[in-house]
Amino acid sequence: MQNEQIHLTQQQPAWWLIIAEGQMLVCHGAQPVPFGCLDELPFPELDLTEHIVIGEFDGYPLVLVRMSDANQDMGLGEYKGLRYILGKVPDPLFNLVGRGFQIVNFLDTHRFCGQCGQPMQRIDWELAMKCFQCGHRCYPRVSPCIIVAIRKGKQILLANHVRHNKPGQEIYTTLAGFTEAGETLEQCVEREVYEEAGIKVKNIRYIKSQPWPFPHSLMMGFIADYAEGELTIDTNELNDARWFNFDDLPLLPPHGTIARLLIEKVRQRCL
Structure with a gap:
């Protein structure tokens, strides 16, 4: 899968997968996955420099953003495990969100090279981690x-x-x-x-x-x-x-x- 890095404008609607401490931010109401433009949502602390576009649902991108603290709910809702949205959202959206969780798991478990032990770096032309010391490259596990x-x-x-x-x-x-x-x-x-x-x-x-x-x-x-x-x-x-x-x-x-x-x-x- 291509590692998509796009510039999001303040007026561009998107789905937001905000993950912290192994949980995702869900909204109260019928639609648990946050949706909207940056200038419509209370994201004052959101760092988009490391965002990843997971894919598209209903014509809009799903953007993965990682937070360090699950207490940062930004007034949108609360943090829940992935199973919380099972059956509450369409299957294609659940699969995209699930892909986001798998990417987070991949990044967290491949910080160091399994071949030489040196730190790995995320490359920007595909979704992979690479060791620039020995050249070993890893992709998300399936x-x-x-x-x-x-x-x-x-x-x-x-x-x-x-x-x-x-x-x-x-x-x-x-x-x-x-x-x-x-x-x-x-x-x-x-x-x-x-x-x-x-x-x-x-x-x-x-x-x-x-x-x-x-x-x-x-x-x-x-x-x-x-x-x-x-x-x-x-x-x-x-x-x-x-x-x-x-x-x-x-x-x-x-x-x-x-x-x-x-x-x-x-x-x-x-x-």
Whole structure:
């Protein structure tokens, strides 16, 4: 991705991704992402010398600006984690904001060269960090992973992951896992399902992908059919996994996630 540096005029409308201490500034009301011109918004302390234009949404640029203090809310709202806007903004805008968080993570974790240990510098012709001592260059990390909804007749396999185990709010979702070196996506689906649930699947079909900036995943979504085996869960990953009928579903992941999209795809095919 090109590292876009443009001069913003006081009258140019833009979306503003203002990040401090791992959180973003959100506005109260229907539109949580700040929008407006510089001369309309209370940005007296905003330093635009290091801004990055992430992309465009609805014809206007999304501008990433980093603040050092999350107490600087400039009267616009308050700082929240990225998940706060999930389902509250259109998917393309969420993906752009997520890209901004991934860029911040990249800049923070590549301050020093992994080859010679010298300080890295951000170059201005593309989004990368370069060591001018040894020439080593790094780009934002993207971690490919699969996520799969599995159906068995008119049932779907849903699991409560260890990280989703909130008493009284246990979310049941699809299985997922990171792709290993030298592995195809289909092989990853088969391996992850067998490791986590002890069953084998067939008819693996790709549906859709979703950037998932927690912190830098790219989720590749699949649907598969049950082939054989008895459910035997990996307790390091899952608290529970069961076959559910669609008229008796547990608490599901929110809309806007690829997990929910896959669940709804299977529901449509089974009803």
